[in-house]
Amino acid sequence: MGGRPVTLHARLIVERPRFRLDIELTVAAGQVLALLGPNGAGKTTALRAMAGLTPLTDGRIYLDGGPLHTMPVEERPIGVVFQDYLLFPHLSALDNVAFGPRCQGAAKAAARRTAGEWLERVGLAEHAAARPRQLSGGQAQRVALARALAVHPRLLLLDEPLAALDAHTRLSVRSQLRRHLSDFDGATVLVTHDPLEAMVLADRLVVIEDGTVAQEGTPGQVARRPRTDYVARLVGLNLYRGTADGDGVTVDGVEFSVAEHLRGQVFVAFPPSAVALYRTRPDGTPRNLWRARIEGMERHGDNVRVHLGGPIAAGADITPAAVADLGLSPGQDVWAGVKATETHAYPA
Amino acid sequence: MLIVPALLGLAFLVLPLAGLLARAPWSTMPRRLAQPEVLEALRLSLLTATVATVLCLLLGVPLAWLLARVAFPGRRLVRALVTIPLVLPPVVGGVALLLALGRRGLAGQWPAETFGVSLPFTTAAVVVAEAFVAMPFLVISVEGALRGADDRFEEAAATLGASRWTIFRRVTVPLVLPGIVAGGVLCWARALGEFGATITFAGNFPGVTRTMPLAVYLAMETDPESAIVLSLILLVVSVAILAGLRDRWVAAP
Numbered sequence: 001m002g003g004r005p006v007t008l009h010a011r012l013i014v015e016r017p018r019f020r021l022d023i024e025l026t027v028a029a030g031q032v033l034a035l036l037g038p039n040g041a042g043k044t045t046a047l048r049a050m051a052g053l054t055p056l057t058d059g060r061i062y063l064d065g066g067p068l069h070t071m072p073v074e075e076r077p078i079g080v081v082f083q084d085y086l087l088f089p090h091l092s093a094l095d096n097v098a099f100g101p102r103c104q105g106a107a108k109a110a111a112r113r114t115a116g117e118w119l120e121r122v123g124l125a126e127h128a129a130a131r132p133r134q135l136s137g138g139q140a141q142r143v144a145l146a147r148a149l150a151v152h153p154r155l156l157l158l159d160e161p162l163a164a165l166d167a168h169t170r171l172s173v174r175s176q177l178r179r180h181l182s183d184f185d186g187a188t189v190l191v192t193h194d195p196l197e198a199m200v201l202a203d204r205l206v207v208i209e210d211g212t213v214a215q216e217g218t219p220g221q222v223a224r225r226p227r228t229d230y231v232a233r234l235v236g237l238n239l240y241r242g243t244a245d246g247d248g249v250t251v252d253g254v255e256f257s258v259a260e261h262l263r264g265q266v267f268v269a270f271p272p273s274a275v276a277l278y279r280t281r282p283d284g285t286p287r288n289l290w291r292a293r294i295e296g297m298e299r300h301g302d303n304v305r306v307h308l309g310g311p312i313a314a315g316a317d318i319t320p321a322a323v324a325d326l327g328l329s330p331g332q333d334v335w336a337g338v339k340a341t342e343t344h345a346y347p348a
Numbered sequence: 349m350l351i352v353p354a355l356l357g358l359a360f361l362v363l364p365l366a367g368l369l370a371r372a373p374w375s376t377m378p379r380r381l382a383q384p385e386v387l388e389a390l391r392l393s394l395l396t397a398t399v400a401t402v403l404c405l406l407l408g409v410p411l412a413w414l415l416a417r418v419a420f421p422g423r424r425l426v427r428a429l430v431t432i433p434l435v436l437p438p439v440v441g442g443v444a445l446l447l448a449l450g451r452r453g454l455a456g457q458w459p460a461e462t463f464g465v466s467l468p469f470t471t472a473a474v475v476v477a478e479a480f481v482a483m484p485f486l487v488i489s490v491e492g493a494l495r496g497a498d499d500r501f502e503e504a505a506a507t508l509g510a511s512r513w514t515i516f517r518r519v520t521v522p523l524v525l526p527g528i529v530a531g532g533v534l535c536w537a538r539a540l541g542e543f544g545a546t547i548t549f550a551g552n553f554p555g556v557t558r559t560m561p562l563a564v565y566l567a568m569e570t571d572p573e574s575a576i577v578l579s580l581i582l583l584v585v586s587v588a589i590l591a592g593l594r595d596r597w598v599a600a601p
Binding site for chain 2: 051052053073074075076078079080082086088089090099100103104147148151
């Protein structure tokens with residue numbers, strides 16, 4: 001154990017009435033993989049399958065070359081941090097952390113000593129005697145992490161580790177979690193529906209939709225080149241599928257000029273901040289310009305997010321001053337244009 | 349509209365107890381309490397009810413766990429079987445115990461012939477009769493507590509490397525302890541009051557199988573005042589123990 005490179009290879013197939021999960025995952029030693037997806041996509045099912053809490057219909061899980069899927073839960077070298085932590089309410093924080101080492105055969109005193117070290121590492125040494133209900137959300141999260149790591153897992157599984165925290169606590173707990181994850185030398189799989197959490201904590205993202213892998217890559221790749229509407233919404237881009245002819249892309253009758261030279265089926269993506277709105281048709285190139293109808297407007301940070309209908313649906317972020325100058329209101333027809341330099345195309 | 353029947357119900361439950369207190373022979377009470385038969389019956393009742401409760405806990409908690417946590421074919425049938433002693437008239441239970449564990453019974457014949465050991469009409473038989481009648485109370489109560497408990501704590505324990513036995517011992521039982529205690533108290537109270545199955549299966553021998561309820565029944569025929577005293581003792585002991593435990597464990601949330 002310890003220090004040896006761990007790699008997880010898993011093909012997870014879980015069939016239920018009206019739901020099928022079928023994904024393939026690879027995680028290298030020391031790497032953090034985030035499973036990102038909407039509710040009901042199968043993220044938690046995938047995590048439970050790796051832990052052995054949900055039986056696989058088919059597939060296999062190999063950790064470090066050895067099969068994991070044939071082992072019962074209690075023999076798998078895993079650590080799990082559950083969404084609501086599931087700290088044993090009748091045990092102190094110390095005994096919660098000591099529970100795993102005890103089960104692995106450590107004597108009571110040794111297990112409690114190990115647990116004390118872990119609590120110290122997560123900065124909770126002075127709360128060792130506290131019952132879970134006396135801990136704050138952030139403290140409970142750290143106890144849960146210490147409990148999962150105290151069994152020296154080779155695979156760490158985290159289910160929405162920050163979802164139960166309020167926004168303020170989440171920020172500090174997230175940076176601590178990031179530090180502990182980078183110290184951990186095994187493979188980590190993290191389930192989340194929060195793209196920011198995934199981007200900050202993970203080395204690689206796997207986006208799951210409807211039980212299958214919709215996209216995977218580094219956070220940067222996924223953020224720059226979304227391949228599904230869900231991912232595009234997560235990272236805040238307008239995303240379209242179109243046909244490229246070398247120096248332009250046609251999306252539902254709207255022509256975009258892009259920097260990339262591509263042919264065939266492509267994705268086109270641009271941020272809402274790159275969209276400009278006009279009352280009258282601006283002069284110049286007919287490209288990157290289309291007639292749109294304002295379907296809705298809402299406050300979005302310092303700007304106003306304008307939802308556009310028409311040949312293509314798009315979001316546009318413009319300043320409140322521009323909204324006033326242009327006299328924009330829902331139901332109005334406007335011209336929408338997007339800067340070519342901020343429009344990216346990539347193969348579909 | 350509801351107050352009148354509610355008060356009637358209360359009166360119905362309290363009036364017999366008042367009758368008991370009103371007719372109690374207070375002047376001769378100390379002398380009667382000190383009678384060796386009374387103390388003998390009380391001792392026997394407390395002993396057998398407690399041993400029966402321990403027996404029910406040892407067998408009933410795992411049975412409740414089986415019914416609540418393990419999916420197996422015929423579980424509904426087993427659950428129905430468990431509750432039979434609850435609806436069976438206790439005298440019929442006693443007859444059934446005789447037919448099963450008696451000298452010529454299904455399971456009683458072999459030990460009787462091989463070792464000359466016979467269960468009926470012994471103190472052990474009292475315990476068996478009481479446990480038979482009282483165990484469903486415990487099983488139902490503990491099974492309910494187990495069903496209400498979040499079994500994901502048990503999953504969390506499994507991911508930490510705990511075996512099924514360790515999970516049961518260190519997670520499941522502590523989590524449902526209030527339910528187990530409540531079930532144990534119900535079970536104990538039922539065992540303490542057991543009459544029908546005891547007199548049928550264990551008989552009515554002073555010092556051996558004559559528990560308080562049997563002594564009360566017998567005294568009613570010969571010395572009603574003595575029956576009142578015995579009843580009062582049984583009442584006081586039950587109420588004291590239930591009240592003592594209620595505040596700590598059985599209190600409604």
